[in-house]
Amino acid sequence: MGKPMFLTQATMIISLLLSMYTSSCSSVGSGRQDRSCIASERAALLSIKEKLSDPGEQLSSWQGEECCSWKGIRCSNRTGHVVELDLRGDRCYHFIIDCLGGSEFTSTPSSLQHSNLTALEILDISDNKFGSKISPNWFWDVTNLKHLDISWSHFHGPLFPDDMRNMTALEEIHLAGNNLRGENPSNLKNLCNMKVIDIAYLEITKDISELREWLPKCSWIKLRQLDLSSNNFYGNLPDWLKLLTNLTYIDFQDNKLTGYTPIWLGTLTKLVVLQLSSNYLDGAIYEDHFKGLANLKVLGLAYNSLVMTVSSDWIPPFRLAIADLRSSRLGPRIPAWLRSQVGIQMLAMSNASITDSVPDWFWNLVSGATFLDLSKNQLTGMLPERMELMEAHLIDLSNNRLFGPVQKFPRKAIYIDFSSNSLSEKLPTDFATEVLYVLALQNNSISGTIPTSMCKMRYIRKLDLSNNMLTGEVPSCAQQADLNDFNEMVSLKLNDNNLSGVFPSFLQMCPKIVFVDLAYNQFSGILPAWLQKMAPFLALLRLRSNMFSGQIPIQYTKFQRLQYLDIAYNYLSGEIPTSIADLSAMNSPGDESSFQDMNITFAPTYGALDDLIFYTESTSVLTKGQQLDYSKQIIYMVNLDLSCNRLTGTIPVDISALVALKNVNLSWNNLSGGIPDNIGAIKELESLDLSHNRLSGEIPSSISTMIFLSHINLSYNNLSGRIPTGNQLQTLEDPASIYIGNINLCGPPLANTCPDNRTRMPIYPEERQGEHQMPSHLSVIIGFILGLWMVFCVMLLSRRWRHAYFVFIDGHCYRILETMVCVFHHK
Ligand SMILES: *[C@@H]1O[C@H](CO)[C@@H](O)[C@H](O)[C@H]1NC(C)=O
Ligand SMILES: *[C@@H]1O[C@H](CO)[C@@H](O)[C@H](O)[C@H]1NC(C)=O
Ligand SMILES: *[C@@H]1O[C@H](CO)[C@@H](O)[C@H](O)[C@H]1NC(C)=O
Ligand SMILES: *[C@@H]1O[C@H](CO)[C@@H](O)[C@H](O)[C@H]1NC(C)=O
Ligand SMILES: *[C@@H]1O[C@H](CO)[C@@H](O)[C@H](O)[C@H]1NC(C)=O
Ligand SMILES: *[C@@H]1O[C@H](CO)[C@@H](O)[C@H](O)[C@H]1NC(C)=O
Numbered sequence: 001m002g003k004p005m006f007l008t009q010a011t012m013i014i015s016l017l018l019s020m021y022t023s024s025c026s027s028v029g030s031g032r033q034d035r036s037c038i039a040s041e042r043a044a045l046l047s048i049k050e051k052l053s054d055p056g057e058q059l060s061s062w063q064g065e066e067c068c069s070w071k072g073i074r075c076s077n078r079t080g081h082v083v084e085l086d087l088r089g090d091r092c093y094h095f096i097i098d099c100l101g102g103s104e105f106t107s108t109p110s111s112l113q114h115s116n117l118t119a120l121e122i123l124d125i126s127d128n129k130f131g132s133k134i135s136p137n138w139f140w141d142v143t144n145l146k147h148l149d150i151s152w153s154h155f156h157g158p159l160f161p162d163d164m165r166n167m168t169a170l171e172e173i174h175l176a177g178n179n180l181r182g183e184n185p186s187n188l189k190n191l192c193n194m195k196v197i198d199i200a201y202l203e204i205t206k207d208i209s210e211l212r213e214w215l216p217k218c219s220w221i222k223l224r225q226l227d228l229s230s231n232n233f234y235g236n237l238p239d240w241l242k243l244l245t246n247l248t249y250i251d252f253q254d255n256k257l258t259g260y261t262p263i264w265l266g267t268l269t270k271l272v273v274l275q276l277s278s279n280y281l282d283g284a285i286y287e288d289h290f291k292g293l294a295n296l297k298v299l300g301l302a303y304n305s306l307v308m309t310v311s312s313d314w315i316p317p318f319r320l321a322i323a324d325l326r327s328s329r330l331g332p333r334i335p336a337w338l339r340s341q342v343g344i345q346m347l348a349m350s351n352a353s354i355t356d357s358v359p360d361w362f363w364n365l366v367s368g369a370t371f372l373d374l375s376k377n378q379l380t381g382m383l384p385e386r387m388e389l390m391e392a393h394l395i396d397l398s399n400n401r402l403f404g405p406v407q408k409f410p411r412k413a414i415y416i417d418f419s420s421n422s423l424s425e426k427l428p429t430d431f432a433t434e435v436l437y438v439l440a441l442q443n444n445s446i447s448g449t450i451p452t453s454m455c456k457m458r459y460i461r462k463l464d465l466s467n468n469m470l471t472g473e474v475p476s477c478a479q480q481a482d483l484n485d486f487n488e489m490v491s492l493k494l495n496d497n498n499l500s501g502v503f504p505s506f507l508q509m510c511p512k513i514v515f516v517d518l519a520y521n522q523f524s525g526i527l528p529a530w531l532q533k534m535a536p537f538l539a540l541l542r543l544r545s546n547m548f549s550g551q552i553p554i555q556y557t558k559f560q561r562l563q564y565l566d567i568a569y570n571y572l573s574g575e576i577p578t579s580i581a582d583l584s585a586m587n588s589p590g591d592e593s594s595f596q597d598m599n600i601t602f603a604p605t606y607g608a609l610d611d612l613i614f615y616t617e618s619t620s621v622l623t624k625g626q627q628l629d630y631s632k633q634i635i636y637m638v639n640l641d642l643s644c645n646r647l648t649g650t651i652p653v654d655i656s657a658l659v660a661l662k663n664v665n666l667s668w669n670n671l672s673g674g675i676p677d678n679i680g681a682i683k684e685l686e687s688l689d690l691s692h693n694r695l696s697g698e699i700p701s702s703i704s705t706m707i708f709l710s711h712i713n714l715s716y717n718n719l720s721g722r723i724p725t726g727n728q729l730q731t732l733e734d735p736a737s738i739y740i741g742n743i744n745l746c747g748p749p750l751a752n753t754c755p756d757n758r759t760r761m762p763i764y765p766e767e768r769q770g771e772h773q774m775p776s777h778l779s780v781i782i783g784f785i786l787g788l789w790m791v792f793c794v795m796l797l798s799r800r801w802r803h804a805y806f807v808f809i810d811g812h813c814y815r816i817l818e819t820m821v822c823v824f825h826h827k
């Protein structure tokens with residue numbers, strides 16, 4: 001039980017998929033014992049170890065006599081020579097900008113030739129951080145090397161260094177993800193045994209037709225794998241590529257290829273993997289494109305402008321395991337040819353213009369799939385009654401028109417998104433499964449109470465049940481025995497339901513929670529003081545429109561991360577704590593870095609699998625009198641909304657220390673005293689509403705220095721004296737209504753003139769020049785419709801992840817697996 005359970009889950013998904021395609025994955029692991037080790041080679045290995053910093057302690061097994069059984073070493077059982085050396089770094093940190101794992105050399109090892117490792121055929125030093133020139137280097141002089149993998153190891157220099165010229169035995173080379181610029185393809189000319197060329201992630205900007213000069217002609221018919229993914233190759237797919245008749249694996253995704261998809265692809269009869277996603281290909285795809293592709297297992301056509309027009313009785317020659325067809329036009333019906341794709345493992349068809357009711361055969365077809373993404377279509381119908389028996393680990397049916405009751409979740413599902421459908425009725429009593437990691441059911445019509453089986457979801461990270469018709473109390477999960485339950489919870493959204501009872505006490509078990517949204521429910525009782533202690537990383541607390549009463553706990557000013565506090569429309573009384581200035585996240589501008597040590601970051605996502613580690617978070621903010629949807633920009637939204645309560649006392653003077661605030665709404669309370677003089681210090685403020693209180697005294701002139709202020713309301717108070725002028729104040733709409741209901745105010749924009757007309761000059765008139773900042777700032781305000789993305793695996797780069805998504809058949813066979821393991825470890 002516990003975390004290992006997850007590891008098993010993730011391992012299962014992947015091993016299942018990989019078992020089908022591991023052919024080209026070199027299995028390294030420990031070597032064989034039945035061969036003793038050649039002493040000079042052992043010495044050479046030890047000298048390599050000596051020069052290698054080894055933070056991951058990958059080489060801890062490198063001791064004793066039997067070097068053939070050391071980790072990463074394989075000896076020939078014929079000659080006893082070391083033929084394989086695997087120094088791969090820690091794959092878990094693939095996505096990090098700042099690589100935590102991986103080794104570097106403290107000094108240069110002697111060349112392989114010189115150190116007598118001359119029988120070496122396979123060398124894998126990928127995923128390290130060598131940070132050196134690619135050439136000269138210690139590994140270039142063993143000319144019988146067949147397989148060289150130096151990808152993702154921080155090498156720089158020319159793409160095809162001169163040293164390659166003599167590597168004529170080379171069959172497989174992986175150069176991906178290094179900093180290699182400028183190529184001399186003639187250096188490849190004599191590499192007549194090439195079978196695998198991986199030049200992904202190298203920022204190569206070239207017409208793809210130039211590849212003709214790169215790929216050694218003498219190896220064209222031998223070439224099996226060609227990985228050009230994530231570069232900037234442009235132009236049409238050239239016809240001569242059809243001469244590479246031995247290709248089994250084409251990965252051209254994430255480039256800038258244009259034009260039609262050529263028909264000759266259908267003649268590459270050995271193709272197992274065809275990945276063309278994320279290009280600018282357009283036009284139709286029809287039967288002939290697949291004519292000879294009986295071996296095809298992986299098809300990626302996603303994110304192009306492709307329209308699939310095949311007849312409804314077409315039976316493809318292939319039987320796919322993986323189909324990525326996202327954002328292709330497949331509809332309006334669910335493609336009938338899928339019917340023949342029995343045994344499909346991953347099917348991604350989101351945003352595929354499908355308007356259809358989901359037929360039974362389809363549910364049967366995908367019942368064995370581990371990954372299913374049908375989001376953003378117009379699918380109708382009910383969830384299958386026996387959904388529980390589906391094999392899905394990740395299932396995204398969001399943004400469709402599915403109706404009827406929620407069924408019991410697939411037992412192995414770790415990620416479920418059924419949001420924005422029309423699902424109704426009660427949740428099944430035992431709806432939850434232990435392994436769930438993300439559960440998104442928001443924006444449906446689910447009624448009834450939240451079953452106590454919710455407490456089963458011990459590893460849940462994101463739970464979103466918002467915008468349904470749920471009633472009753474949130475289970476307290478008090479019977480939970482294991483203190484680690486809910487340990488991983490980051491986001492809880494129950495807003496816009498009809499839930500009642502006290503503040504959900506199970507949040508005491510969520511030490512890592514960042515987002516809590518309970519707004520628009522019927523919760524009552526006090527705001528618990530324990531929250532600050534039990535949820536120290538809380539960044540957003542939205543309790544708007546409930547029936548909470550009592551005081552704002554003084555402990556809440558000790559939240560280090562809280563930058564969004566909305567407790568409007570409750571029955572809170574007492575004073576605003578004077579220590580409010582301690583809310584440090586409100587006095588320093590919000591940025592991504594403040595989330596980084598919480599291992600959360602923000603990056604674009606590409607569908608459900610991303611969302612397992614990244615996920616979108618959005619919330620709506622009432623500011624400037626409007627309800628606005630903030631998504632990605634939520635990290636910039638620093639908000640204090642205490643409006644519509646029964647707060648008394650004065651506005652704490654120190655509020656002006658919360659300089660990052662963008663929205664302050666204290667309206668509709670019973671606050672008295674003056675507006676703090678230096679309120680103008682809150683320079684970022686865009687909206688200030690103090691209306692409907694009993695504030696008195698003069699309006700501080702510093703208010704005119706808030707250059708971003710686009711909404712202010714001081715109406716219905718007891719303010720007096722002359723209204724300050726200048727800057728933003730002059731530009732606001734409906735200026736008179738800002739001050740209405742304060743009988744003792746005078747001067748423009750009000751009609752009554754002041755008895756004493758000593759001119760009160762606006763201070764800091766030079767601030768006007770700050771107006772040039774407006775455009776960029778406004779773009780922040782305007783760019784609401786973005787997603788807030790969170791990552792649990794330190795900094796993940798989506799480009800990398802997308803690569804891992806569908807390309808795990810090449811030499812990097814563990815990439816996806818270890819990423820998931822990493823996710824579940826939340827390293
Ligand atoms: C080496 O060992 C492997 C596995 O033990 C075996 O399949 C292979 O035939 C052996 N090769 C030679 C040349 O003995
Ligand atoms: C390589 O082998 C030769 C001959 O066996 C030996 O003289 C030499 O010392 C070895 N070099 C290293 C670096 O071990
Ligand atoms: C390639 O080999 C030839 C002959 O062995 C040698 O003269 C030349 O220096 C080598 N070139 C490189 C770049 O190592
Ligand atoms: C093509 O690949 C197969 C293995 O897939 C191999 O047996 C055959 O020799 C290759 N053809 C050529 C011309 O290299
Ligand atoms: C959906 O697909 C269309 C092309 O068919 C594309 O223009 C659009 O951006 C896609 N939308 C999303 C959300 O991916
Ligand atoms: C909620 O779902 C409906 C369709 O059921 C959709 O039109 C609407 O955009 C969704 N709202 C949100 C906030 O996702």
Ligand SMILES: *[C@@H]1O[C@H](CO)[C@@H](O)[C@H](O)[C@H]1NC(C)=O
Pocket residue numbers: 471498500522
């Ligand atoms: C919410 O629940 C209360 C009782 O707790 C009930 O009176 C009210 O009608 C419900 N509102 C909605 C919108 O379901």
Ligand SMILES: *[C@@H]1O[C@H](CO)[C@@H](O)[C@H](O)[C@H]1NC(C)=O
Pocket residue numbers: 568569622623624625626643644665666667668687688689711713
């Ligand atoms: C302040 O809050 C009140 C009550 O929640 C709301 O009506 C008003 O529009 C808000 N003011 C602004 C400027 O958003």
Ligand SMILES: *[C@@H]1O[C@H](CO)[C@@H](O)[C@H](O)[C@H]1NC(C)=O
Pocket residue numbers: 646648670
């Ligand atoms: C506001 O506070 C004053 C003095 O504390 C009290 O007399 C008055 O009743 C309060 N008004 C409301 C609406 O709570």
Ligand SMILES: *[C@@H]1O[C@H](CO)[C@@H](O)[C@H](O)[C@H]1NC(C)=O
Pocket residue numbers: 625691712713714715716733734735737738
């Ligand atoms: C300020 O609030 C008052 C009362 O709520 C309202 O009548 C007025 O329109 C508001 N003015 C502005 C500029 O929002």
Ligand SMILES: *[C@@H]1O[C@H](CO)[C@@H](O)[C@H](O)[C@H]1NC(C)=O
Pocket residue numbers: 753754757
């Ligand atoms: C202010 O007072 C001066 C005389 O003291 C008068 O000339 C001027 O018109 C007055 N201005 C306003 C706005 O009342």
Ligand SMILES: *[C@@H]1O[C@H](CO)[C@@H](O)[C@H](O)[C@H]1NC(C)=O
Pocket residue numbers: 512597598599826827
């Ligand atoms: C973030 O990750 C680091 C490294 O794995 C870990 O030490 C740290 O505890 C994590 N922080 C949180 C808040 O989980």
